Amino acid sequence: MSKVITGATMSLDGFIAGPGESGFDLLFQWYGNGDVEIPSESPSVPASRVSAASAELVKAEYAGIGALIVGRHLYDMTKAWGGRHPLGVTTVVLTHERPADRPEDDENFVFVTEGIEAAVAKARELADGKNVVVNGGQMARQCLEAGLLDEVGVELVPVVLGAGKPLFAEFSGAPVQFDGPHTVVSGTGVTHLRYSVKK
Numbered sequence: 052m053s054k055v056i057t058g059a060t061m062s063l064d065g066f067i068a069g070p071g072e073s074g075f076d077l078l079f080q081w082y083g084n085g086d087v088e089i090p091s092e093s094p095s096v097p098a099s100r101v102s103a104a105s106a107e108l109v110k111a112e113y114a115g116i117g118a119l120i121v122g123r124h125l126y127d128m129t130k131a132w133g134g135r136h137p138l139g140v141t142t143v144v145l146t147h148e149r150p151a152d153r154p155e156d157d158e159n160f161v162f163v164t165e166g167i168e169a170a171v172a173k174a175r176e177l178a179d180g181k182n183v184v185v186n187g188g189q190m191a192r193q194c195l196e197a198g199l200l201d202e203v204g205v206e207l208v209p210v211v212l213g214a215g216k217p218l219f220a221e222f223s224g225a226p227v228q229f230d231g232p233h234t235v236v237s238g239t240g241v242t243h244l245r246y247s248v249k250k
Contacts, residue, residue, distance in 0.1 A: 053117060053178050055171060055194060058204030059187030059218050060241070066215035067187050072128070077210045081105065081241035089113075095133025105238030112204075116140055117178025120170050120194075121186040123147070126160075135159050141177045145170040145190065167193040192219045195227065195248070203229060205244040 059067040060078045068074060082089075082099040087106035089099040101109065116138060123146035136142045142160050149162045156162060161177065163170040171194065174183040185194050194200040205218075227248070234245035 053175060053180055054182045054201040055175075055185060055199050056182055056202040056204065057185040057187055057191035057194065057200060057218075058206065059191070060206040060208060061218060062208060062210050062212045062215075064211045064213065065217050066212045067218050069212040069215040074210075074212045074215060077212070078208055081206065081208060081238060084239050091137040092139030093132040093135050093137040095130070096137045102239035104236055105241060105243065108234070108236045108238075108243050113138060115182050116184050117181025118143060118174040119184050119186070120145060120174050120190055122188070122190050124189075125186055126150075131160065143170050143174045143177065167197055167199070171197075171199050187218050188216060188220065192222050195219060195222065196224050200248050202248065203246045205246075207242045207244060208240060 061067050062074070062078065066074070067078070082101060085100050085102035085105060087101055087103055089101060089106060089109060091098045118140055119136060119138065119142045121142055121144055123144060126144045136159070141158055144160055144162050145167060146162055146164060148164065153160060153162065161173060163173050167190070171183065185191050185200070191200065229246040230249055231246035232244040233247060234243065236243040
């Protein structure tokens with residue numbers, strides 16, 4: 052069965068975004084500091100250029116992804132990535148209300164209003180045996196609280212933001228223990244860490 056995975060780029064003091072949705076320029080520097088191109092399927096998001104070590108890891112992981120789950124906030128903030136997510140797989144958007152400009156689901160976006168369990172079930176169906184990736188933040192917290200999460204990836208970058216949004220903000224089920232890290236890869240300006248959720 053496919054795994055449900057979340058991941059996020061994180062500062063050394065544990066934030067995936069700075070105050071007021073800031074700090075992304077610092078958090079995401081590693082996406083542009085290397086020589087290996089990672090293509091983008093989005094018309095509005097350029098290809099990444101990462102170090103060889105990062106590329107080896109993320110290319111293998113990206114190949115195993117069958118569907119994504121994001122929240123409406125990220126969907127709106129990115130303007131739907133110009134119509135297609137950079138990874139080129141169907142994205143399930145968990146929302147209270149379908150956007151007016153998207154009356155029907157298609158191969159790019161599927162909208163679910165019935166909660167995180169329904170979103171994961173739909174994403175698993177779309178993934179066709181591949182992994183489901185849940186965006187960090189609120190979606191990741193809801194998955195962990197519901198016992199649906201299998202793995203967590205952290206892209207740890209050498210920056211301190213001082214305040215902001217943690218990966219599992221307002222998590223109600225703490226403490227939760229993880230196994231690992233079972234993968235540690237040192238890229239340029241980033242350390243990739245992978246953990247399994249103890250079941």
